[in-house]
Amino acid sequence: MDPELNLSTPTGIRDWHSEAASTKRVVENKLANLFSSWGYEEVITGTIEYEDVIGRGLNEEEKSQLYRFFGREGEAFTLRPDMTTPIARFVASQLTGVPLPLRLFYTGNVFRHEKPQAGRYREFFQAGIELIGTDTGRADAEVIILASEALRTLGVEDFKIGVGQVQLLDSFLEITCLPEKTKNLLKQSIADKDYVTVNSIIEGASLVEEEKDLLNGLSLVQSGEEFFERLAGKSLPGPITIHLERLRDVYDSLAAAGLMDNVFIDLGITRDFEYYTGIVFEVYSPALGFPICGGGRYNNLFGRFGFPCPATGFALGIERILLVLKRVGKLPSSNSKQLLVYGKDFKKLLSAAAGLRSQGFAVEIDLDGKSREELEKYARAAGMELLEVPAEEE
Amino acid sequence: MDPELNLSTPTGIRDWHSEAASTKRVVENKLANLFSSWGYEEVITGTIEYEDVIGRGLNEEEKSQLYRFFGREGEAFTLRPDMTTPIARFVASQLTGVPLPLRLFYTGNVFRHEKPQAGRYREFFQAGIELIGTDTGRADAEVIILASEALRTLGVEDFKIGVGQVQLLDSFLEITCLPEKTKNLLKQSIADKDYVTVNSIIEGASLVEEEKDLLNGLSLVQSGEEFFERLAGKSLPGPITIHLERLRDVYDSLAAAGLMDNVFIDLGITRDFEYYTGIVFEVYSPALGFPICGGGRYNNLFGRFGFPCPATGFALGIERILLVLKRVGKLPSSNSKQLLVYGKDFKKLLSAAAGLRSQGFAVEIDLDGKSREELEKYARAAGMELLEVPAEEE
Numbered sequence: 001m002d003p004e005l006n007l008s009t010p011t012g013i014r015d016w017h018s019e020a021a022s023t024k025r026v027v028e029n030k031l032a033n034l035f036s037s038w039g040y041e042e043v044i045t046g047t048i049e050y051e052d053v054i055g056r057g058l059n060e061e062e063k064s065q066l067y068r069f070f071g072r073e074g075e076a077f078t079l080r081p082d083m084t085t086p087i088a089r090f091v092a093s094q095l096t097g098v099p100l101p102l103r104l105f106y107t108g109n110v111f112r113h114e115k116p117q118a119g120r121y122r123e124f125f126q127a128g129i130e131l132i133g134t135d136t137g138r139a140d141a142e143v144i145i146l147a148s149e150a151l152r153t154l155g156v157e158d159f160k161i162g163v164g165q166v167q168l169l170d171s172f173l174e175i176t177c178l179p180e181k182t183k184n185l186l187k188q189s190i191a192d193k194d195y196v197t198v199n200s201i202i203e204g205a206s207l208v209e210e211e212k213d214l215l216n217g218l219s220l221v222q223s224g225e226e227f228f229e230r231l232a233g234k235s236l237p238g239p240i241t242i243h244l245e246r247l248r249d250v251y252d253s254l255a256a257a258g259l260m261d262n263v264f265i266d267l268g269i270t271r272d273f274e275y276y277t278g279i280v281f282e283v284y285s286p287a288l289g290f291p292i293c294g295g296g297r298y299n300n301l302f303g304r305f306g307f308p309c310p311a312t313g314f315a316l317g318i319e320r321i322l323l324v325l326k327r328v329g330k331l332p333s334s335n336s337k338q339l340l341v342y343g344k345d346f347k348k349l350l351s352a353a354a355g356l357r358s359q360g361f362a363v364e365i366d367l368d369g370k371s372r373e374e375l376e377k378y379a380r381a382a383g384m385e386l387l388e389v390p391a392e393e394e
Numbered sequence: 395m396d397p398e399l400n401l402s403t404p405t406g407i408r409d410w411h412s413e414a415a416s417t418k419r420v421v422e423n424k425l426a427n428l429f430s431s432w433g434y435e436e437v438i439t440g441t442i443e444y445e446d447v448i449g450r451g452l453n454e455e456e457k458s459q460l461y462r463f464f465g466r467e468g469e470a471f472t473l474r475p476d477m478t479t480p481i482a483r484f485v486a487s488q489l490t491g492v493p494l495p496l497r498l499f500y501t502g503n504v505f506r507h508e509k510p511q512a513g514r515y516r517e518f519f520q521a522g523i524e525l526i527g528t529d530t531g532r533a534d535a536e537v538i539i540l541a542s543e544a545l546r547t548l549g550v551e552d553f554k555i556g557v558g559q560v561q562l563l564d565s566f567l568e569i570t571c572l573p574e575k576t577k578n579l580l581k582q583s584i585a586d587k588d589y590v591t592v593n594s595i596i597e598g599a600s601l602v603e604e605e606k607d608l609l610n611g612l613s614l615v616q617s618g619e620e621f622f623e624r625l626a627g628k629s630l631p632g633p634i635t636i637h638l639e640r641l642r643d644v645y646d647s648l649a650a651a652g653l654m655d656n657v658f659i660d661l662g663i664t665r666d667f668e669y670y671t672g673i674v675f676e677v678y679s680p681a682l683g684f685p686i687c688g689g690g691r692y693n694n695l696f697g698r699f700g701f702p703c704p705a706t707g708f709a710l711g712i713e714r715i716l717l718v719l720k721r722v723g724k725l726p727s728s729n730s731k732q733l734l735v736y737g738k739d740f741k742k743l744l745s746a747a748a749g750l751r752s753q754g755f756a757v758e759i760d761l762d763g764k765s766r767e768e769l770e771k772y773a774r775a776a777g778m779e780l781l782e783v784p785a786e787e788e
Contacts, residue, residue: 005700006447007487010471013440015484021436025426032419037751039732039758039778042415046407046517047441047473047503048461053400067442069463072507077404079441090409093401099775101761109441113466123440131761138740138761145744256741306399338433346532347650350539357431364433367495367525367532381493384433 012122026332028107031127034153035105040129043104045086051076056304057085059274065112079111087130092305100133125318135310137249140279143312145257147293155330161262163281164269165247171240176205190219190268224251227265250279275301287327292320340379342366343389352389406516420726422501425521428547429499434523437498439480445470450698451479453668459506473505481524486699494527519712529704531643534673537706539651541687549724555656557675558663559641565634570599584613584662618645621659644673669695681721686714734773736760737783746783
């Protein structure tokens, strides 16, 4: 072969084949069926978007990861970096008249120009939902419950759900009167679960001991029981109370859904996209070092598209869930037996194959008039069984 | 709303929602199941390709329709304009060691910067197969039979298949000793079915009457019976005979598959991509003014990727098949009944909804504590039935 011949794909772009591709289809279809059964309707947005349109949903770092290019009339195009922003654009342009809430789901590929890392692709697949037009604790809970149902539907029973609220930590930090820089360091340390730094910052702050204890306590990843126990009887400023009540409401709904043992509270959860405004969550499997699924409330995004409207949702990483399924031995497998039929009479082969297919077999027809030896070799390599179809007796 | 707010998608890029999206999924899954049952394995290639890699499969016009852009290290990228070329690249780079024939299928989106026309998109969807590593009439026939099975699986019974052979017309034209320009005009006129021009070119050629009759006859779209009848007893040059024998072989196999009434011979069939080398075909429905499906043999494409290997295949236009299904009243419909459950006790709502979903209903839960009047309005608009779930009696 010509050594100069380039057959590679661009960095971070991969091909799927055979088991990987069919497993992906099975997983996506199971998710699509689940989401449909919860009243969510599918949406597929175009792969190419105007950059200035999609840019409305992104912060500077997210913008820096966009695949950008120019159209033939000089238009600034981009490949979608997530599905939530295109869906906001779509809903704001096409569905402003429909009764709310609106439930939408998707499965699709997104593009982010991230640093190449093990297991990280620049084109990758997500499945997810958006619940648009309702701002209640039940809505926050439905989204989290549906995320956990998604995992169970795929056979993953062992998972944890970290639940946070993006404004709550800010509200607590306001009490501390710490300088902005220190606040940011504290937030980052809580997100990083670097409790040594968290502790030393809080110790150095001019707070009474009880406040220090409270803040230290709230920085921890802990069960809902523990979290709300710490706050029992505390008198807290209005904004904190409102956010806490919502978190409590969501937690109670998750407990009602039987998820008490799966859920923990983690105020340090920060999500990739900057549009989150309320309850956020991430789902973890012990089989994987990063979240399989994440989402939360984003009440301001639709407004940026001229359709102010609360919303919440999540996205599940298809590559990640496939990794988890593989590691926990739950990859769906095709159970159709493979046959290779051969014989001299093509008409008989066609009808034999059709009959076998209708019984659930996957059937290949020998097209080359291969010898018995060649047929056996081919069938063995592909894990197929051989079946001769005799020609009509004369 | 801000009148300056741009919410549009780029020209030729569309969104799919609700029925359209779910129908597309159903159709693609039916096709995937069919292709699997014939022993084809799914492949999903990356959306972004190096332009010089994909360019190997394209002629100048095809290249002119590419979406092109530069990567951050100056790489020349493109969005795939078809699936056959990326699959050739994939097979040549990854699967050269597998036993042949190799059967692959795909469903996916492709990108072509065509002039915007009614019903034409610049991002559109295809499903198709590639049968790699075999160059027999049975292989040509399998591909055409599978295309017709694809239509039947989707509920389309009324269709015609035009079968041609891209070298055959050239071989005949060589006998005429016409100038190159006239040959090309004649080929174009045959492709356009402009028989007046065809006739006048042939009449003006220096051929004996019998040759003129033959050429005139072969230019027509006609049944296989008629076509081969015209040639019966004729003594023809070697290359023509070889191509004719293959066409005859394929035709006989199609007849054996019961497709005699669907098939006609049309030597004027020219396919979009220039890589075709042998038997080509197109599938038509009376419900649509352009082919739903097309394909054929392309024995030289893999060689351009360093892996010389015969192949054949087809691509089915998803947008087109959905149009046909709509027009012939065969769009698959979701048959799950929609319910909206409401009540004070969230736990009871969750469990009632779960029970109903397991019985096949699609169930939404009221998350807002809407009034009965609001619930009725919402349910009516969405075509749902309302169901109250009473709270536990105290």
